[in-house]
Amino acid sequence: MxxxxxxxxxxxxxxxxxxxxxxxxxxxxxxxxxxxxxxxxxxxxxxxxxxxxxxxxxxxxxxxxxxxxxxxxxxxxxxxxxxxxxxxxxxxxxxxxxxxxxxxxxxxxxxxxxxxxxxxxxxxxxxxxxxxxxxxxxxxxxxxxxxxxxxxxxxxxxxxxxxxxxxxxFYPRPLRVKVEDRYSRAAKGGTGAAKCAGNYGGAFYASKLAKEEGFDQVLWTDLSPELRIEESGTMNVFFLIGGRLITPPLSETILEGVTRDSILEICKMEGIPVEERSITAGEITEAHASGTLTEAFGAGTAAVTAPICSIGIRGRIIDLPAYSESSLCNRLQKIMNAMKKGEQPDVFSWNTIVS
Ligand SMILES: Cc1ncc(COP(=O)(O)O)c(C=O)c1O
Structure with a gap:
């Protein structure tokens, strides 16, 4: 030591x-x-x-x-x-x-x-x-x-x-994301859960194509027929469906985000129901059709939380309700920032003070 x-x-x-x-x-x-x-x-x-x-x-x-x-x-x-x-x-x-x-x-x-x-x-x-x-x-x-x-x-x-x-x-400009159904960021047994340089180089091509189509980011999937959602760009993702916050479970094809973990802890503390479970493009489409999909957002160190305003799924665009001050995405962002700045007690001992 x-x-x-x-x-x-x-x-x-x-x-x-x-x-x-x-x-x-x-x-x-x-x-x-x-x-x-x-x-x-x-x-x-x-x-x-x-x-x-x-x-x-x-x-x-x-x-x-x-x-x-x-x-x-x-x-x-x-x-x-x-x-x-x-x-x-x-x-x-x-x-x-x-x-x-x-x-x-x-x-x-x-x-x-x-x-x-x-x-x-x-x-x-x-x-x-x-x-x-x-x-x-x-x-x-x-x-x-x-x-x-x-x-x-x-x-x-x-x-x-x-x-x-x-x-x-980070000023939240709601993101347009494309559910990726052709290219993969990470394969089973591969290095997707590691933060290694090659994962980023390999992801550029699909992101570039998505940008050319007018999207900001891709939503990576497992490329199965159901298109199970994995993560987005340099963020993990969350969907608010019927008042429950859903995020894909960690796996060898997802990077375990520190922000993701912090959000899960804060949700437990705040009594916000969360589910770590797989979510497919079909479920997102149905939840949107029934009006239960009220929010989607990315979570990562750079942005903390970044609201998603529309999702492209196999050529169809799903528009989400407008992001507002009262969005859960914004509430979580505020709590986390307040903890980091010492404006709210550091109940999880996340801060190391540099003297
Ligand atoms: C691929 C990927 N997923 C998720 C994240 C979010 O991780 P964190 O919250 O630790 O920044 C990042 C950012 O580091 C990332 O590069």
């Missing part, structure tokens, strides 16, 4: 902060001044340090570029109402990273390295955590294979880089 409590910091000589207009942020546009770097070699993680954010030297033969051993996480830090900084659900993100690393034959990362690395990096770049309403610091831990070899093999060397950048509030 003691090994990672004081990670050496090499400070940036000139901060880029003056170049940033915190009132005009864009997702992914600005990077904070520093990054954490640790390398894995000789069977252990070593040389963890915080250094100025910038280019990293690499040979074209590093295995990640050829054979795809590259995984990541996406998480956030918030400026709380008392001015302190909190990082949301470190343990839950760590557990998912561990499962992903395991699935991709990559080495475990000690929890202390992950937690202390995050805390010390965020502390070093504390001024980058926005205090504008709804803005936050997005944090991206990335692990990839760095062994230099031409042949196909599991790498013996890796790099962990944790980087961050301020991101703006």
């Amino acid at each position: 003691t090994r990672y409590t004081e990670i050496p910091v090499l400070k940036n000589s000139g901060s880029s902060l003056p170049k940033v207009d915190f009132n005009q942020l864009e997702f992914g546009k600005y990077m904070s001044d520093h990054m954490l770097v640790a390398r894995y070699a000789d069977g252990r993680w070593q040389d963890a340090e915080i250094v100025p954010f910038g280019p990293i030297p690499m040979m074209p033969t590093i295995l990640a570029l050829h054979y795809g051993q590259s995984v990541f996480e996406g998480m956030k830090a918030f400026r709380m109402k008392d001015g302190k900084i909190s990082i949301f659900r470190i343990r839950k993100h760590y557990e998912r990273l561990q499962r992903t690393l395991h699935r991709m034959c990559m080495p475990d990362i000690p929890f202390e390295l992950f937690e202390e690395g995050l805390k010390q990096l965020v502390k070093t770049d504390a001024q980058w955590v926005p205090d504008q309403e709804g803005s936050s610091l997005y944090i991206r831990p990335l692990v990839f294979a760095t062994e230099e070899r031409f042949g196909v093999k599991i790498s013996d060397e890796y790099l962990l880089i944790i980087m961050s950048g301020p991101v703006p509030p």
Whole structure:
């Protein structure tokens, strides 16, 4: 535990902060001044340090570029109402990273390295955590294979880089989604439950086609004749039918979202009936026809919740009731944001305060 409590910091000589207009942020546009770097070699993680954010030297033969051993996480830090900084659900993100690393034959990362690395990096770049309403610091831990070899093999060397950048509030613009009936994001026995880079590259094509048809995202399915819904883009999905909130159960073809889990916990706390069960395109169509489908929304770290306004199913468009302030999607978003900012008690101990 003691090994990672004081990670050496090499400070940036000139901060880029003056170049940033915190009132005009864009997702992914600005990077904070520093990054954490640790390398894995000789069977252990070593040389963890915080250094100025910038280019990293690499040979074209590093295995990640050829054979795809590259995984990541996406998480956030918030400026709380008392001015302190909190990082949301470190343990839950760590557990998912561990499962992903395991699935991709990559080495475990000690929890202390992950937690202390995050805390010390965020502390070093504390001024980058926005205090504008709804803005936050997005944090991206990335692990990839760095062994230099031409042949196909599991790498013996890796790099962990944790980087961050301020991101703006998410203004919910209701999404048009297309139930995908041709392409698949994840196959049974595949890597769908892992947060590995290849899953995203493989998903681009169907998303691009859906965008050309006028949709914002695809709703992935299992491609069975019933089209069981899985998830959407970079979000898990929820449907409110007859007052019950339904989300597909976790499986090896769905990424276990931290936001999904947080929503399920909050629903239990608030007495909102939830069901983790499979839901088909047919059930959505019928619930819409009978007037019981009142809401659908995506849930993920970037947006928290994102309302869905229409769903394309095999050439037919289903329009959902208009999203409003009183939508469940909005209520859940507000509760979660209030917890992250310390405006509501952190009853689940989800916040790690960076002192
Ligand atoms: C494929 C996919 N599904 C779901 C999610 C939602 O996960 P989380 O709530 O942990 O951000 C994400 C985002 O990370 C994702 O990339």
